[in-house]
Amino acid sequence: MDKKVIFFEVEGGTDKGPDGYRPDTLPMVDALKERGQDAEVLFFDVTKKQQIFDYVKEHGVAYVSRINPGNLQHEEAYFTMLRELCQAGIIGMPHPDAMISYGSKDALSKLTSTNLVPDDTYAYYTIEAFKTQFPISLASTERVLKQNRGSTGEGIWRVQLMNPLAKGITEVPLDAQIKCTEAKDNHVEYWQLGEFMTFCEPYITGTNGMLIDMRFLPRITEGEIRLFMLRNRPIYVVHKKPADTEDAFSATLFSGAQYRYDQPADWQELVQNFLAQLPQVTNLLGNYDLPLIWTADFMLDTNEAGEDGYILGEMNCSCVGFTSELSLAHEVAEEIIACIHKHQAALMVP
Known part of the structure; x- marks a missing residue:
């Protein structure tokens, strides 16, 4: 049979x-x-x-x-x-x-030993860890907080200090004023750091609750690059450029981003580096067979030598569609x- x-x-x-x-x-x-x-x-x-x-x-x-x-x-x-x-x-x-x-956002924190994810990327599974580390992270650079649940940019926040810290300060005080932009629709809210962190606590509590804290990459305005993968083969690349407005950093269609479909050969450096890292990625994420249909999203960055680099933002393999x-x-x-x-x-x- x-x-x-x-x-x-x-x-x-x-x-x-x-x-x-x-x-x-x-x-x-x-x-x-x-x-x-x-x-x-x-x-x-x-x-x-x-x-x-x-x-x-x-x-x-x-x-x-x-x-x-x-x-x-x-x-x-x-x-x-x-x-x-x-x-x-x-x-x-x-x-x-x-x-x-x-599919989980904390895949990023597990891949910091590769060249795909900066080593100052943190996963918070407890409110205590969040309250301890995030004020230190924010003191060094603008950050992006990502909740594990949600989609289309919901619960993904760009966090900026309104005023620079005094020289030598390595931890942002809880009464510092911050500007927060949500990727869902690029709307802006102004908070004190302590109040905003309390607002974020529900992202950590509950089933599969956690937050990812990674540095903000200014070159996101040049677009997010999505590799559409069939097992270990990139099939096509989607270039997703955020709307051309002051605070826009979201690459979702809902937020006004423009999509362009490219061939993998158009992004040869990114593709070759990612494929070279795949055995290590597979090993670090549990040694399972690669998903059948999945995606990996990247953002442009500039390394210390002034060269282009690509930073992994997230992956998705739950139910990637290809209706178009x-x-x-x-x-x-x-x-x-x-x-x-x-x-x-x-x-x-x-």
């Missing part, structure tokens, strides 16, 4: 077409079938978790997760089922813990089949 590739979706959400599916899911199913690999879509329902598990264990060879976390009410139950499927020999695309490792480039479904199908053959060959090695 030929085993199937199972695509997991969930009912509802703003990412669905009129037929109830994500627009980029059925093209992948059809592309696999054209190549002789059976495939189907299953909608995850927590009340049918055991039935779904049993069906996929019996009939599946691999799963492809196409669920946007924002549409998933029972994320932990879903991830638990995916882990159990991987343990049962089903190929995970991606493994749920890879989804967490690559549906022809990519054929490349994805080829990659899925190659991955299945690789796993099957590995099982045959004595």
Whole structure:
């Protein structure tokens, strides 16, 4: 009996077409079938978790997760089922813990030993750590705080001192005036540091709560560079230029950023360096297989020698869409089949 590739979706959400599916899911199913690999879509329902598990264990060879976390009410139950499927020999695309490792903002703090992330990048898992380190970080340079939850720039703040510190001061006092710009829509708020830090405490508390603190890169105004990856291959590059207004630093469409689609060859230096770092990235993030479809976002920086450098801002692999480039479904199908053959060959090695 030929085993199937199972695509997991969930009912509802703003990412669905009129037929109830994500627009980029059925093209992948059809592309696999054209190549002789059976495939189907299953909608995850927590009340049918055991039935779904049993069906996929019996009939599946691999799963492809196409669920946007924002549409998933029972994320932990879903991830638990995916882990159990991987343990049962089903190929995970991606493994749920890879989804967490690559998608979580604290991936940045785990990659400071690479040349992709500055070493003054911090992850705060407790309010105490945040209150201790952030006033010191802010004393050295403008900062960006990123909450782990949220999307499209929500809870991502550029933080600037309104007045320079006196010479020799290495920690910003809590009554210092600061200017805070949120990436969601580039709106500006003015706070005292202590009050703003209290406002940020809910970002740290709760499930998967944490904050990333990294230096602000002024060259973000030149644009964010997104690598669209298929496993270890960059397929295309999206150049996202923020709106040309005074406080704009957000590269989301909602905030008025302009998008341009380039070929990887147009960004050869960035691509070559990132691919060279990938084995180390994989190792530092848990040694899971690279996600099937994922993205890595970079910003331009200038090193001490005055040369261009690229700083990793975040990665995403939970449910990266390609609805504007549906022809990519054929490349994805080829990659899925190659991955299945690789796993099957590995099982045959004595």
